[in-house]
Amino acid sequence: MKKVLKLIILLSVVVLVYFVSISFFISKTEHILSSFYFLTLLLVIHKKDLHFFFYICAALLITIAVLLFAAGPTLIRYIHYIDKAANWSLYFFATGILFSAFDIYTKNRKNK
């Protein structure tokens, strides 16, 4: 019963996050990436491990690399996806760095 309840809550969070993304962002690529972002945020807070941000950054970069090679020198074919992936990799990175800065700040305060 507990497991079912957990699953329902999780699904509700996913659906909620997705609808928040739809109401805020424009393209479908961004709906998916932003949902992913908010879920990572929840995961990082829950697990207290900010590495997830950087893993996803690296993964997004590899996606960009593949898209770049596939698109060829003009880049026109996949420019929309490449740009979105680059934007969101930067958001993930920035959030990761923000959390790290907070981490350093709290550690330094404790040391004092």
Place this chain on the structure above:
Amino acid sequence: MFYILPLFFLVSLLLSVVLGKVGFAELLSEWLWITFFFAVLWSYTKIISNNKFTKEILKGKLMLTKYSKYLILPLFLLFVSWISLKDVYYFGGDDTRLYFLYPREYYQNFVSKVVSDNALSNTGNFLPAISVVPFVLFAWMFKTILPFVNLQILFYTLNVLLGVYFFYKLLLYVFKEEKYKAVFLLVSLLYVFSIFNIYTLYNSRLIAVFLISLFPLIIYLFIRACVEKRFYYIAIVSILITVFGVQSVSLFWFLASLLCLLPFLLYYLLPHWKRVLLYSFGLIGLLILLNAYWLIYLPHTTLLSRTESNSVVSEKFLTENAEGVRSTTQNSRVFYPLLNLYLRGIQERNSWPYLPIYRSWYINILPINIFFILVIFTAGIFARRDKKFYQLYVVGAISFILSLYLFTVSIGETKFGNIGIESFIWMINNIPGFVIFRNMYDKFGHALSISFAFVFAASLCILLNTFSSLKIKYILLTTSFFLTLLNAKPFLLDEFNKLPVWRTQHLYQGTTSFNHDYSNLVSYIKNQEFKGRYAFIPLSGGNVIPIQDSDLSNHYYVGVSPLLILSGKNDYSGILSFGSYEDELYDAILDRDYEEVGRIFQNMNVAYVIHNKDIPAELHSSYMYDWEFFDAQREEFMHEVAGEKIQDFGNRYTLYAINPKHQNDKISIEGDPTGNITYKKLSSHDFIVNISNIVDGSKLNFLETKNDSWQLQSNDNQEILSKVIYSDDQYRNIWELRKAEFSQLKSYSENPDGTFNAEFHIYFKPYNYYFPSLVFSSFTVLVLFLYIIISFYKERKSIQ
């Protein structure tokens, strides 16, 4: 084993060609080269990673041993000497850059002036021209000692080499890790040859280019001063800033870089915050003392102008500015700068001159440039474990993100608008002074290059600390080095200087000297009696004119007219020269209302017309002269504005007096047919005037940009309290000549018919502060030099 993948791509590629799938084959060829590159790298690494030399490098031991020091210095001097003997200069642009070849003339005829002749071709004076005097004197000193050397190439080369050295020293000091000297040297190369520096500072070739070496040096000295309690470093910083115009002509780029490095500086200097505050105030104080000689003229510049049209807080300005930011950033995509490449959209939309190089080179290396950001992002995964570099990495990354945003701005597209763009506009409209960064793609270029290099250094150190395998370390360093070289290739091979002039096919910049006809014209004008300004016809659409080189037929000087610097006589060369008449004149020319053009020439004190017949056909419809505008300035136009022909200068130039119909005088009497006036220009700030048979209440017209500080003075420097008459004309000062005030003068005499005669000066009053402020600033320099020398020797003595 490593070559299986490239071999597979090669076979597939051949098959595709055979089957006629050329497009697919092109795609495969890219993959073939990439996999081949990595295969070669991997096998090479295998051999080299066991090499003693490599191990030494990775331990940081091979850098600058006692033998290499003896070798590097002569090599360095030999290289600089060799490169400085070339005779091609890159003149032109907004400040002509003629201080590299004619520093004496640049000083005497231009930057030593505080009014009237202090703007080349009347292009406006955002800052007092006198602010760059220290740099011009510095160049003059070098030119006197080394007259045979090409100062421009010498200074630029030293700037690049010292940029590498100072950034290396900064990193070594901040990271405090001797074993990563190779990393710091590599990252210094990445910083100096960054595309953001190439596109903004190197290619504009303004004095701000010296920030490449100065910025890391200033930060290095400031940090050391604060950490090691050495105030004399602050004194050195204040002198460096003053000499290279960092506080004036390079200020915007400097502030942008400082703003982006603030997270790092705050973190690093926080333990010494009291001293930092004290030293910062000390530095500001010293800068005020050192720069007093030009700061007093700031109220007379457009920077502090209070007129409605110039005001940066006017509603019109704010609306136009917001529109400008939106249109500039609409096609900006963050992924180009994220991959260490310049923005593409803005280049394509405005057909930038560098676009051919961008398309043929940079776009092709774009996929492999992902390596840089991959290293930075991957370091984030391991950073927390690294006690030594974690904090530096985080503050470096904050600086990087900040500069990336401020450079690109277009980040965060939502249904409610672009958050990045709207925030930037809000900052411009609400943060006092932030408006100086509105050309963000230019101002934040250097900031991005330095923060990118900084966070990359921290990332490499973290990864090298994390991985114990020599092979991985070697791959990281080698790939970084090769990619840095690939990114620097167009700059190192001088490809940017070989590009034709913007929107032309066969005209190039890079000149040895001006053509003989122009030199003869300049010599003639130099010896002409002063009557008023010279107008180059046809006028350009902006304020840039072409002058052919003496030896290289398709090479041209392209920039603001250098006539003032070379002859001491000022001119108008384009529409922008005409200030408040700009729009009116442009419309009059296009409407072919030449009578109106003549009237504007009359009001703007045009005394001579130079017919420039040396404009190549390619420029007739370029950014300099759009075709319609150029076509409207032919024979009929010349017939209306030009009067008596004075002299031909070869086939290129003809000098005419202004058409008598539009005759004008710098100083004249209005509304008094009996009155006579003669005058002489003693200097830019002082005109001596003789009036005779003047009726009480006549008006004196002085054709010069309107300024309340111009005043009438007696021969013994007493102000004549004449009534100033208000006029809408921004290029006219008017006084009412009243007998009651003039009768106090020694030179005054009255005629039987009631008219009067007198001799007086039209004088720019703020010039009174010229010598006292110059002496004050020079004295400060002397005291600072003494203080630095004494402090240095004291310190050495205490060490011994």
